[in-house]
Amino acid sequence: MSTATVVGGGPAGLIAAEVLAKAGVAVTVYDRMPSVARKLLLAGHGGLNITHSEDRDAFLGRYGGSAGRLAPMLDVFGPQDLRDWCAARGEPTFVGSSGRVFPRSFRAVPLVRAWQARLAELGVRTETRRQWTGWTDRRDGLRLTGPDGRTVEVASDAVVFALGGASWPRLGSDGGWADRFADLGVAVSPLRPANVGMRVAWTGPFADRFQGTPLKNVALTVRGRPGRTARGDAMVTRSGIEGGPVYAIGATIRDALDADGRCVLDVDLRPTHTVAELTDRLQRRRPKDSGSTWLRRSIGLDPVAVALLWDAGGGALPSSPAAAAELVKAVPVVVTATMPIDRAISTAGGIAWSEVDDSLMLRRLPGTFVAGEMLDWEAPTGGYLLQASFSTGVVAGQGVVAWLERGRARGVV
Numbered sequence: 462m463s464t465a466t467v468v469g470g471g472p473a474g475l476i477a478a479e480v481l482a483k484a485g486v487a488v489t490v491y492d493r494m495p496s497v498a499r500k501l502l503l504a505g506h507g508g509l510n511i512t513h514s515e516d517r518d519a520f521l522g523r524y525g526g527s528a529g530r531l532a533p534m535l536d537v538f539g540p541q542d543l544r545d546w547c548a549a550r551g552e553p554t555f556v557g558s559s560g561r562v563f564p565r566s567f568r569a570v571p572l573v574r575a576w577q578a579r580l581a582e583l584g585v586r587t588e589t590r591r592q593w594t595g596w597t598d599r600r601d602g603l604r605l606t607g608p609d610g611r612t613v614e615v616a617s618d619a620v621v622f623a624l625g626g627a628s629w630p631r632l633g634s635d636g637g638w639a640d641r642f643a644d645l646g647v648a649v650s651p652l653r654p655a656n657v658g659m660r661v662a663w664t665g666p667f668a669d670r671f672q673g674t675p676l677k678n679v680a681l682t683v684r685g686r687p688g689r690t691a692r693g694d695a696m697v698t699r700s701g702i703e704g705g706p707v708y709a710i711g712a713t714i715r716d717a718l719d720a721d722g723r724c725v726l727d728v729d730l731r732p733t734h735t736v737a738e739l740t741d742r743l744q745r746r747r748p749k750d751s752g753s754t755w756l757r758r759s760i761g762l763d764p765v766a767v768a769l770l771w772d773a774g775g776g777a778l779p780s781s782p783a784a785a786a787e788l789v790k791a792v793p794v795v796v797t798a799t800m801p802i803d804r805a806i807s808t809a810g811g812i813a814w815s816e817v818d819d820s821l822m823l824r825r826l827p828g829t830f831v832a833g834e835m836l837d838w839e840a841p842t843g844g845y846l847l848q849a850s851f852s853t854g855v856v857a858g859q860g861v862v863a864w865l866e867r868g869r870a871r872g873v874v
């Protein structure tokens with residue numbers, strides 16, 4: 462019987478283990494944490510958005526420059542396959558109003574429990590509290606350190622690494638693998654925060670009053686980079702801004718920060734209206750209206766939106782309808798940095814696509830495959846992260862099976 466080692470028990474590693482076990486391979490999963498799938502479980506806290514229901518082209522477009530490499534993998538195990546897989550684990554899915562897909566219970570716990578039971582049934586061994594620390598001197602095995610500090614060496618016919626990115630390191634994935642792979646000569650793009658809040662130097666009174674308040678249905682554009690605009694609710698935090706539309710243009714913000722050290726976000730507080738329409742409405746000011754009453758009555762701005770305008774105007778609101786309309790359509794908010802990677806939902810960067818073949822085998826290390834967030838792709842929130850983690854995990858698992866079969870045919874394995 463062929464043997465395989467999976468290092469990393471997140472969704473990518475566990476689905477690879479499932480594919481391998483179903484193909485009759487003896488699999489052991491190692492994870493450094495006391496239990497597997499911790500990030501998946503955390504993802505379930507706010508509602509487990511497992512994938513998205515939009516059409517293939519739109520879906521692929523979320524992966525930017527990685528769409529070409531991920532496309533065949535999403536064809537192998539795409540959104541419907543993932544939904545069927547959830548249903549087979551007792552968690553049928555439903556499409557929410559935004560097109561996002563969730564398991565029936567909305568949570569990850571029932572899914573993870575059912576999955577672990579299924580993996581055990583298939584004979585997958587799981588060893589937790591085992592940290593991968595590198596390869597043996599001849600690179601024919603792995604070194605794993607246990608809780609007692611002792612290091613053991615394990616060898617198998619093939620290996621899948623699914624060690625995750627570097628966000629939320631206390632859940633297990635800390636990006637510590639990057640240097641070890643780089644030492645082998647594997648190209649690894651720097652691991653950077655993705656789907657992360659941005660730092661903004663709000664004035665004290667604004668932050669005191671509005672932290673935790675959403676800027677509802679706004680459109681965000683990075684000034685000077687008009688290609689991408691994102692709409693939705695952006696949350697004001699004590700030291701910045703976060704939420705779906707911020708994450709959606711996060712890569713563009715990062716590029717602007719890299720180039721200029723700062724970046725101006727133009728916040729459109731009324732994306733469904735033109736400047737001319739807003740100017741027209743703002744003409745109807747009653748003599749006794751204060752500035753905020755005027756903005757609320759005529760164009761429906763709420764207190765946080767008015768305060769944002771106030772701060773952008775240096776402590777005053779524009780008095781002319783035309784000037785107010787212009788500002789409402791593009792309130793400048795200066796971003797000074799991304800929040801740290803340990804607070805990010807996901808990680809950009811990772812093992813370069815050029816280092817792996819179409820089955821996700823490392824060109825420099827035949828028999829070793831990589832999957833999940835370790836690879837150099839990124840995507841916004843919306844279910845795209847888990848989908849790509851699952852799809853790449855399946856492809857790596859299938860890649861191992863095909864590689865073992867080729868080896869058997871040659872009499873090597």
Ligand SMILES: Cc1cc2nc3c(=O)[nH]c(=O)nc-3n(C[C@H](O)[C@H](O)[C@H](O)COP(=O)(O)OP(=O)(O)OC[C@H]3O[C@@H](n4cnc5c(N)ncnc54)[C@H](O)[C@@H]3O)c2cc1C
Nearest residue numbers: 469471472473493504510593625633634833834844846847
């Ligand atoms: C707060 C939060 C909410 C999220 N919500 C969603 C969501 O709703 N929808 C969505 O699509 N995505 C979501 N994500 C992202 C999603 O959880 C990740 O993209 C996904 O878990 C990545 O899977 P992975 O298997 O590649 O890595 P991980 O899930 O990070 O798993 C990697 C595993 O490798 C182990 N490991 C790392 N290093 C070692 C080592 N040296 N030795 C042994 N083991 C090691 C870790 O302990 C971990 O168990 C969320 C993420 C966060 C943080």
